Every structure is written in structure tokens, then in C-alpha cells.
Amino acid sequence: MKFPRRTFLLLATGAAALPAVSRIARAQAYPTRPVRIIVGFAAGGPSDTQARIVADLLSARWGGKSVIVENRPGAGTILATAAVARAPPDGYTLLLIPAQFVINAAIGQKLPYDPLSDFAPISTIMDNPTVLVANKSFPANSIPELVKEAKQAAAPINFASPGPRGSAHLTGEMLKQRAGIKMQHINYNGSAPALTDVIGGRVPLMFDPWQSSKPYVEGGQLKLIATASADRLRDAPQVPTIGESYPGFAVSTFTFLMGPAGVPEPILQRLSADVRAIVGSAEFAAKAKQLGVDPKSTSPEELRLIIRTEIEKWTEVAKAANITAE
DSSP states (O other), X not given: OOOOHHHHHHHHHHHHHHHHHHHHHHHHHOOSSOEEEEESSOTTSHHHHHHHHHHHHHHHHTTTOOEEEEEOOOGGGHHHHHHHHTSOSSSSEEEEEOTHHHHHHHTTOOOSSOTTXXXXXXXXXXXXXXXXEEETTXXXXXXXXXXXXHXXXXXXXXXXXXXXXXXXXXXXXXHHHHHTOOEEEEEOSSHHHHHHHHHTTSSSXXXXXXHHHHHHHXXXXXXXXXXXXXXXXXXXXXXXXXXXXXXXXXXXXXXXXXXXXXXXXXXXXXXXXXXXXXXXXXXXXXXXXXXXXXXXXXXXXXXXXXXXXHHHHHHHHHHHHTOOOO
């Protein structure tokens, strides 16, 4: 049958629009089955706790649909990250990952995925400020006093971190580079043993997430020298940032959500909107305050730019400090 030209064009236009309508319909119905949030750490840690908060609130927003947290520890989050990169890009497998994601890329770690092209950024979740804490007997109480102390000392001042080649380690290296001082990194296997030694006076200083050092500062066992974040701590607004002494110095130890590359755009935007909605809720804010972290959400485009910028920044720091993956 031959249609008039006007009728043919209308039919063709309608047919072309069907896939887009179908994609929008799938996004509106999403999710129709359980969604997995994969975490690269064992159960009970900070990232696992944050993932379970997100899972519970997303489930409630989705009318009780199941959101499961799956722990896949190992290889500094690389195992979990690679699993998500290989997952079907349908919005049902997500990755909750901290700043170690960008550090792994910055130090030249051999990765079974491309950090920029193999993932679909969704939104940031929380920002866990990195702080510089000290033993109570350490003579310096501020960054200017610390720099003066380091320049007068005969030997480098030791500083601890929860592990080598992590955000806290590289933050110390960045301070050394910006302030022109000598400091020696002391590696620990986790925050708890490092904090124990700083409290005990065996190491004077430590860069640590505020979430883990907060109880010891508030309990009077440690003193807070400065925060490495761009803004002052909500819990201690009287304590200056390192950036106030060295403009541009800012460390973002954020947690964020991603999916595998290729997640349909309507589902990606639905996911991002829903995540931003729960991060902006009063319930989320209350839970974040208990953890000592700050709620933080972004669009997929903003998160992609943050990831790229952070990789570039830490690559420069690692190169100057001669830090490479082992």
C-alpha cells in the first residue's frame, strides 16, 4: 500500500520515536528487580556502613524494592571495581567506592579497567574530611607552627597513615611539597593501629579521615592541628584548613556511586536524581552527622569532572614524591 507523503512522514516519525519512548518507560518502571551495590571492603567498615545507608534509603524511595549490599574486598578495591566494569550496563549493578579509586589510577596501578571510560558516574554520596592530628605532647598546634618545627628539626618529622599509597599518605606528601619541609611517612595496616601509636607518642602526627579520629579528638586523646579539606570542619569550625596557609591545598576524600559504562541515559538520570534526593534528605543528614562525614551529591557530569581532576592532581603529587604501585 502506498501512503501519501504526509502520512508516510508521520508514520516514520512515530516509528523512530518508539525506541525513545521505550527507554523512558523502562526508566520510569526501574527498578523491577533487586539492585546490587558492590563495595570493595569487608562488612563493618566505613564504606560498607555508607553503602547500607544508601541501600536502605533507596529501597524506601523505590517503594520497598530490594537493594542489596555485596562486599567484595581485595586488591585495594580493584576486585570490586573490575566486577562492576564487567557487569551488564542495565542499572542493576552499582559500585560504591571511596577516593582510593582515583589514587589507584594516579600511582600507575595496573588496572583491569579504564577509570574514565569504563564507568558511568552517578553521584557523590559523602565527603569524609581528612585531618591532621597529633599526639597531645607534640609542640606544634597549627600548620605554621608545624612548618617552623619541621624546618628547625635535625631529622624529618614522622607522620603515620592508615596505609601506603593511600589518600592520607599522599596528603602528607602534598604538604611536604607545598611547605618545603621534611617528613617521613610511617606505614600502618589500618587506622586503628596508627592512631594507637600516635596516642601513645610513638609517632607524633597522622593524616586520617575525620570519621575515625573524631572520637579520640573529642575524648582529649589527640589534638586537631588542621583539616586538609577545602572547608573548615563542621564539628570544629575554629580549626583552620591547610589551604588557609597554602592556598589551593584541598583534599576531597569523597565516596561516590558509579555503574558500568553504557547504562541507558534515562536510567542513569533517574538513578542520579534519586540518589541526590536521598543525600539531600534530613534522614541522610542525621546519619552522616553520626558518622562524622558531610553529605555531598553531584550530577553525573560534575562527578566525571571531579574524577578526572582528582586523578590529575594526585598523579602530580605521586610523581613528585616518586610513589608508584608495587
